[in-house]
Amino acid sequence: MLRRTIKNGLKPSIIRFCASTAGSASKPMKKIVDANETTATGQYINQVSKPYTVTTYARPNLVLTHGKGSYIYDLENRKYIDFTAGIAVTCLGHSNEDISSIISDQSKKLIHCSNLYYNLPAGELVSKIINKTKESGGLHNASRVFLCNSGTEANEAAMKFARKYAKQQNPNKIEFITFENSFHGRSLGALSLTPNEKYQKPFSPLIPGVHIAKPNDIESVKSLISKDKTCGVIIEPIQGEGGVNTIDSNFLIELRKLCDENNVILIYDEIQCGLGRTGKLWAHSYLPKEGHPDIVTMAKALGNGFPIGATMITDKIESQLQVGDHGTTYGGNPLGSRIGSYVIDTISDTEFLNEVNEKSTKFINKLTEIANENNDKILKIKGKGLLLGIQFKSEVDINKIVENCRQYGLLIITAGMNTIRLVPALNIGNDAINEGLEILEQSIKEYK
CATH class of the missing domain: 3.90.1150.10 (Aspartate Aminotransferase, domain 1)
Known part of the structure; x- marks a missing residue:
């Protein structure tokens, strides 16, 4: 059945064409030529969507x-x-089908209530994220989770948490280190950590104090890190957008040690490579605890299409946070949280x-x-x-x-x-x- 928005936007002839082709699945054509402007697709794009x-x-x-x-x-x-x-x-x-059933059931109970109050699904989700992570060999000292709505928001929270922790030690510890070919999001904060001129140049100047290291080159990190100025290092254990580049395990272990030596927060962006994508719950689940971070960010697969993200932290970070330091209106809504719980249960299964x-x-x-x-x-x-x-x-x-x-x-x-x-x-x-x-x-x- 065509959506009302399509019917309102298309000529009757287009609607008839769509209706005649919207039946049960047919065998795929050997060669599917992209639709031109005279087809239902072309006219929908040019009349309803694109303008x-x-x-x-x-x-x-x-x-x-x-x-x-x-x-x-x-x-x-x-x-x-x-x-x-x-x-x-x-x-x-x-x-x-299971997720569709969850959406239907929860939508009849409670979709949203804000973070002014606790809700059952959000509590269940954060406890599962922590416990399943530890069971999987992931972040061994995982402690708390902040729920949000996207990967970019998860990384923004990670940046704020790293800054908050570091500034308690030294008010000048505000700088970040990121890596070539990395991608962390499109908002001004996350974009500042995404060293791609195509994405950054139209919106500069961005957040100052961001330095770019070379992945799998610990000496490049040593030349940039500062005990007095660096608050956080962020890295994807496998770079997705940047070219599907796997970061060497020994490098990540050395990076963890270097961050400890300089009292710097280590953030793993597992928005794309996490949640079962590598064959373990987390990409860093392949590492010994000596290679684990302080913060893990996640999104994408967590909602199977429903917008949800999360930032997982250790007690070290939690100890520096106070009520009002961060927040979100939609994050942790009951509907998204129930879906997330189902996803976590399913993909963490051995x-x-x-x-x-x-x-x-x-x-x-x-x-x-x-x-x-x-x-x-x-x-x-x-x-x-x-x-x-x-x-x-x-x-x-x-x-x-x-x-x-x-x-x-x-x-x-x-x-x-x-x-x-x-x-x-x-x-x-x-x-x-x-x-x-x-x-x-x-x-x-x-x-x-």
């Missing part, structure tokens, strides 16, 4: 309407295999994580085969779990491969360093894996 939407995204002529599991459909009911999961968000697939690793092996084996057959185009396969990247040689236009995949019925996304990023649902089925990899292989072969 009223802020210009911030470059998007193909594709209007998604519904999905199930790792398959998603457009306005003309064309079927796609989804290797994007909404940029590592829908970890349990589209239209997950059997579920074992299956993620099995699927990862399946992906990596095939991707390695594809890379070997196309070594004139591909440099390497990288990543861990179901956060994987195919890094291409600089002369390869990966956007053309993405476009070709889409026309064959596969959705994939790019990342930095000329990398195609694969972040499917963690419970993706083997059929979808096989179909998608066949399309990817064919699209790479066709590239000239």
Whole structure:
């Protein structure tokens, strides 16, 4: 059934076209040509969406309407295999029936009440995050959780908490260290820690006192860190947007030691690489406690598409916080919290994580085969779990491969360093894996 907003915005002829194609799923076309301006999709975009939407995204002529599991459909009911999961968000697939039931049930009870009061689902979620984290081998001294609405907000909270802790020691400890190829968000604070000129330049000047180190190069950090000025260091254990770059375990352990020596707060941004994406609950769950941070930020998969984020801290940070230091209106709302609890319960299960690793092996084996057959185009396969990247040689236009995949019925996304990023649902089925990899292989072969 078409939404009322679509009906109000489209001519009767467009509505009839949409209605005639909005039935049950049909077999995908061998080649799906992007919709032109004369189609229902093109007219919807040009008449209803584009004229009223802020210009911030470059998007193909594709209007998604519904999905199930790792398959998603457009306005003309064309079927796609989804290797994007909404940029590592829908970890349990589209239209997950259990989550739909939770949304329906909780919406009849209490959706929002603000943080003026406690609510049951929020308390259950934060306790689960702490306890499941410790059980998983993650942050061994995890203590408290701040609930918010997005990854950017989680990182903003982490920045404030690090500043608050550091300024209790020395009012001049306000600087941060971030890393090349990192991505931490789009708000002015988080953007200040995202050293990408394309993102930063239009909005400068940003927050001062941010220094950029080289990942996996501890000497570069030593040259920047200061016991008197540095309040925090933030790093993604696996860089997602920056190119699916895995940070060396020994480097993270050395970084932890260096932060301790300088009384600096260490923040792990696990917004993309956390919550089961690497085959463990957290990417840092692979590390001994000597490599654990003071703060972990999370979002994306936590809500399987419902906006929610969180910032997990240790007692060291908690001891410096007071009522009124931070807040949010929507964070910790009962609806989002119930979904988060279900996600945490599901992905922290050992059997579920074992299956993620099995699927990862399946992906990596095939991707390695594809890379070997196309070594004139591909440099390497990288990543861990179901956060994987195919890094291409600089002369390869990966956007053309993405476009070709889409026309064959596969959705994939790019990342930095000329990398195609694969972040499917963690419970993706083997059929979808096989179909998608066949399309990817064919699209790479066709590239000239």
